[in-house]
Structures are given as structure tokens and as C-alpha cells.
Amino acid sequence: MGTAAAPTPAETTPADSDLVRAARGLPVSRTPVWFMRQAGRSLPEYRALRAGTAMLQACQDPDLVTEITLQPVRRHGVDAAILFSDIVLPLVVAGVDIEIKPGVGPVVASPVRTVADVDALPPLEPDRLDFLATAVRRLVAELGPTPLIGFAGAPFTLATYLIEGGPSKEHARTKAFMYAEPAAWQRLLERLAVSAATFLRVQVDAGASVVQLFDSWAGVLAAPDYASCVLPYSRAVFDGLAAGRAGERAIPRIHFGVGTGELLPLIADAGADVVGVDWRVPLDEAARRVGPGYSLQGNLDPAVLLADRATVDREVTRVVEQGRAARGHVFNLGHGVLPETDPGVLTHVVELVHELSAR
Numbered sequence: 001m002g003t004a005a006a007p008t009p010a011e012t013t014p015a016d017s018d019l020v021r022a023a024r025g026l027p028v029s030r031t032p033v034w035f036m037r038q039a040g041r042s043l044p045e046y047r048a049l050r051a052g053t054a055m056l057q058a059c060q061d062p063d064l065v066t067e068i069t070l071q072p073v074r075r076h077g078v079d080a081a082i083l084f085s086d087i088v089l090p091l092v093v094a095g096v097d098i099e100i101k102p103g104v105g106p107v108v109a110s111p112v113r114t115v116a117d118v119d120a121l122p123p124l125e126p127d128r129l130d131f132l133a134t135a136v137r138r139l140v141a142e143l144g145p146t147p148l149i150g151f152a153g154a155p156f157t158l159a160t161y162l163i164e165g166g167p168s169k170e171h172a173r174t175k176a177f178m179y180a181e182p183a184a185w186q187r188l189l190e191r192l193a194v195s196a197a198t199f200l201r202v203q204v205d206a207g208a209s210v211v212q213l214f215d216s217w218a219g220v221l222a223a224p225d226y227a228s229c230v231l232p233y234s235r236a237v238f239d240g241l242a243a244g245r246a247g248e249r250a251i252p253r254i255h256f257g258v259g260t261g262e263l264l265p266l267i268a269d270a271g272a273d274v275v276g277v278d279w280r281v282p283l284d285e286a287a288r289r290v291g292p293g294y295s296l297q298g299n300l301d302p303a304v305l306l307a308d309r310a311t312v313d314r315e316v317t318r319v320v321e322q323g324r325a326a327r328g329h330v331f332n333l334g335h336g337v338l339p340e341t342d343p344g345v346l347t348h349v350v351e352l353v354h355e356l357s358a359r
């Protein structure tokens with residue numbers, strides 16, 4: 001830990017917030033906490049606002065995006081907002097026919113199965129993202145000292161939806177394509193990296209303070225395959241961000257996937273400041289695996305929030321304590337909030353993490 005004193009919350013700006021400081025491994029006033037999927041079906045005010053609007057329509061409406069993003073910040077007092085959007089949105093905006101089926105996930109009308117399918121994918125034109133820049137600017141103005149996290153889906157996880165045509169457990173078609181069509185795979189992942197970098201760049205230019213790259217399904221791969229067939233393209237997304245304006249301070253990057261225990265050092269090496277950890281590997285062990293140069297985010301099992309209060313408190317305390325082994329810790333779940341979660345429990349967790357970590 002350095003010697004610079006952490007500022008009190010009242011005097012912070014997003015760039016000096018506990019989230020940004022923890023991401024950089026600087027001292028914090030309290031462990032910052034937010035939840036993946038904090039905006040969403042666990043909140044009755046979200047369900048009311050979304051009624052009658054399709055998910056991917058809502059994501060392109062700056063009024064709805066702003067309001068839905070702010071809901072969990074107001075209700076829970078979390079230390080960050082995450083833009084309400086979806087990882088498939090850059091594809092949708094580019095013109096790929098995708099629908100998000102409630103309770104299922106993204107479904108692609110014409111899955112990518114051949115080299116020709118890869119070449120037919122439309123590029124993402126940045127000028128189609130005005131709605132996104134508008135929403136981010138409004139959010140940054142409304143949020144004041146609270147940082148906004150921008151995000152994108154990583155090339156591999158987006159490729160799984162495009163190739164499988166929808167959600168999948170084994171991702172066998174994706175892996176078969178990766179092994180059998182290396183040239184087409186490279187072209188596909190290069191294109192997805194460009195589109196993710198474009199999507200992130202718009203959010204950063206409009207004022208997002210941190211970015212998270214979601215490679216949710218990377219954990220289905222063996223480490224050598226991840227290293228050769230996936231990591232270079234995720235690194236390209238982060239490199240695309242680094243090529244910002246001269247003198248601009250690099251924005252903190254969080255890199256997250258599920259089931260990535262065997263991949264953690266590689267996930268870090270792709271260009272992360274913060275490595276997202278699911279519930280399978282305790283944070284002290286994850287800190288050992290990534291080494292001292294990285295902060296960690298996670299890793300409460302989302303299902304713990306469905307248990308009794310004593311269990312919730314015990315597990316939250318354990319995660320806060322094990323997180324002290326890392327250079328910096330951003331408290332989060334190991335994956336998204338389950339829709340059936342009682343929002344009162346989420347508010348309680350925020351208070352408890354702050355209480356346990358106040359200094």
C-alpha cells in the first residue's frame with residue numbers, strides 16, 4: 001500500500017473514487033462495491049420501467065438507459081453505476097439480426113458457420129452510436145462523484161453467440177470452428193475486437209471512468225487454447241483503448257470471465273488492471289495466481305444472496321477478508337445478480353462491506 005491518504009467520499013470525483021483507486025491499487029476509504037446485473041429484474045422499478053419495451057430497444061433509448069442505470073445507485077448506494085446495455089448491442093447496431101428472448105438470452109437469426117458468413121458481418125459504424133454517447137454524457141452529469149463503468153463483450157464470448165446461434169453450455173460448435181477454421185476464426189475475432197473497441201471508445205470519450213470487458217464464457221477453454229486463440233484479440237480491445245489522446249491517463253480496465261480459475265494469469269496478462277474472479281477460487285488464492293501487479297474483483301457466489309442473513313453475513317465477511325490479500329479489491333458477486341434476489345439483501349451487503357472495510 002502507498003502512503004497517500006484516501007480522500008473522504010464527500011470530496012471525491014469519479015477519477016478519485018474508491019473504485020478507481022482500488023483498481024489502481026491505491027488506498028481507499030472503504031472497499032468499493034457494485035454488482036454485475038445490479039440493474040435488472042431483481043428491481044421492481046426496473047420491471048415497471050421495462051414493461052412493454054423489448055430489451056434491445058430499451059438499450060438504444062437514452063432516457064431509459066439513463067434511468068435504469070441510475071436505479072440501483074439510488075436504491076443500494078453502490079460505489080459505481082454500470083451502463084445499462086448488452087454485450088450483443090454493437091452487433092445489433094451494426095445490423096446483425098439478434099433478439100434477446102426473455103429467460104433465454106441472445107438468439108441470432110443466421111448463425112455464423114462459414115468463412116463467407118464471417119465476411120458478410122457488417123462493420124460497426126461509430127456514427128450509429130450517438131444514442132450511446134448521449135446516454136453516457138447524461139449519466140456522468142447525473143452521477144456526480146460516482147464513477148460510471150462502461151463495458152463491452154469480449155470477442156470470444158460474442159463469437160459463441162454468433163456461432164452457436166444462442167446460449168449454449170458446451171460451446172462445441174464454437175470450439176470446432178476455432179480448431180477447424182483458424183483463418184476464419186482469426187478474421188472473426190479481429191472484427192469483433194474492432195467493434196468492441198469502438199463501442200468502448202465511445203463510452204470512454206463520453207466520460208465513463210472505468211471499463212469492464214466481459215468474457216463470460218472464456219472458462220470453457222484450456223489455457224493453451226485461450227492463450228493462442230483468444231487472448232490476442234482481447235488484448236487488441238484493450239490496446240485500442242490505450243491509443244487515446246496524448247497525455248490521457250489510461251482508464252482502469254476490469255477483465256471478467258466465469259470458470260476462469262485456470263486462466264487467471266492469462267486474463268490478467270491480456271491488459272487488465274483488475275481481474276474478475278467468480279466464486280470458485282477464493283480471493284487469496286486468486287491473488288497468488290495473478291501476482292502482485294493486479295487488483296481483484298468478486299467473488300461472492302450470487303446464490304448466497306438467496307440464503308438466510310447469517311449465511312450472507314458470514315460469506316460477505318469472508319470475501320472482504322480474503323480480498324485483503326490482493327493489491328486492491330472491488331467487492332462484487334462472482335457473476336450477475338440472480339433475478340429472484342431480494343433487493344433488500346443487496347442494499348444490506350453494500351452497507352456491510354462498507355462497515356467491514358471502513359478505515
Ligand code: CP3
Nearest residue numbers: 036037038039040082084085086087102103104105214216
Ligand atoms: O447491471 C448490469 O450489469 C448492466 C447491464 C448488463 C446487461 N447485460 C443487461 C441485461 C450487462 C453488463 C450485460 C452483459 C451481458 N449480456 C453478458 C455478460 C455478463 C454475463 O452475464 O456474463 C452476457 C453473457 C449477456 C447476454 C445476455 N443478455 C444474457 C445471457 C441475458 C439474459 C437472458 C434472460 O432473460 O435470462 C441477456 C439479457 C439481459 N441483459 C437482461 C439484462 C438486464 C435481462 C433482460 C430483461 O430484463 O428482460
